[in-house]
Amino acid sequence: MNLSTEIIGYLAIGTGFFAISKNDMTTFRFWHLISSFFYIIYGFFLNSYPLVIAGAVFCVIHVYHLRKIRQAKNSINKSTEL
DSSP: OOHHHHHHHHHHHHHHHHHHTOOSHHHHHHHHHHHHHHHHHHHHHHTOHHHHHHHHHHHHHHHHHHHHHHHHHHHHHHHHHO
């Protein structure tokens, strides 16, 4: 394994640990999305398709929930404007 692969792996771990330190769900999901993206890259470098698939699934889940959170906030903002 070369240095760039290890750096990507450590970035994935670091952003994952940073994500779980967040209390706000939006911030947690954003940082865990970034972590999952790094895991996808790391999985490609290692030719580990289960790691790539898991990272991709987590990305989809986090994007879905981030969009739901944003839609809920927009809905609340629109109702308070009336």
